[in-house]
Amino acid sequence: MNNKSILASAQLWTGNTDTVTEKIHSALQTLFCPNNSCGSCTSCRNIQYHEHYATMWLEPEKSTYTVEQLDMVFEKISLQLDDNEHFFFIIQRADALGQTCSNKLLKPIEEPPPGYHFILATEHKHRLLTTIKSRCLEFSFSSTNEHPSYSALLNLLTSPRQISPVEFLQELDKAKLNEYESGDLLEQFYSFLSKQYLHNATQETQKKLAVVEQAMLKTPMPGSSSLFWKNLLLSL
Ligand SMILES: [Zn+2]
Known part of the structure; x- marks a missing residue:
């Protein structure tokens, strides 16, 4: 995977959760690690533990996402990034967004402010709204x-x-x-x-x-x- 693809503003990563999570880690490490994604520096480790300053990992609180959970996203994207700065929202189990949360995310996913990227991850692509899917560049790691x-x-x-x-x-x-x-x-x-x-x-x-x-x-x-x-x- 090259940097160009991880820098797409909206991405849909599909496949087995563990595989997809690992692929996202390694794509982000490639981007942020100063030592050629070494896996052991602070950047690499923070990415691995979902604590990297330029990432926000989200997952549904219960069976679905709530509108309140998305407030953090909207709060964050209201802040302008510096030139060449990048920030990633990783929406895990994106199939649990449901209609309301999906609709709220349509606009930012389609036109995020400069430097912001949305990575949607799911094992169940068919459960996502077509309107969301059609806006995303897809990476498939399907094991089916x-x-x-x-x-x-x-x-x-x-x-x-x-x-x-x-x-x-x-x-x-x-x-x-x-x-x-x-x-x-x-x-x-x-x-x-x-x-x-x-x-x-x-x-x-x-x-x-x-x-x-x-x-x-x-x-x-x-x-x-x-x-x-x-x-x-x-x-x-
Ligand atoms: Zn590293």
Whole structure:
């Protein structure tokens, strides 16, 4: 990762939390460490412990962020930075922003004052508002492809032959996807269909896209993955 990318004003880092956190540490260390991201100087250590003066790490207080939590952000960005000074807000578990906090952040994320950067981190990209996602430069460290049963499911969905709901549900049962993973799978399926449609705009693909788009609006509730996929496959 080069410095240019960590200096984008709005960034979305997706993937396993530990991996993403580590990647953010190392990108910030590359930027701030005077010794070529040594890992042991004060700068490097402060970044590691989330105590670096040029960073503010946020995480949801309970299950979601509160508007009050964002006050610190607004207070900070009201202060003008010196030329060449940089400050990073790292919004961990950005999927927990919810509608209200997301909307409050839209403006600063789109047009932060000079020197301010927003890093949104999440394992569940599909839960973020599209308006937020579309404003961010994305860095993906997705490990979902390493999940063997997960790829099997995606292969079934994207196979050129008719999807057999029975076969799919058996595979789904083995994979034991939670509702978040189901959402990720759905998102990958959607992206596959979009590409297919760009390549060859058939009515069939268009219909499938519409079905998946609808499904993405109401991703499965905990424990209801099977039913969710069954209904989806039957309407494809
Ligand atoms: Zn260092």
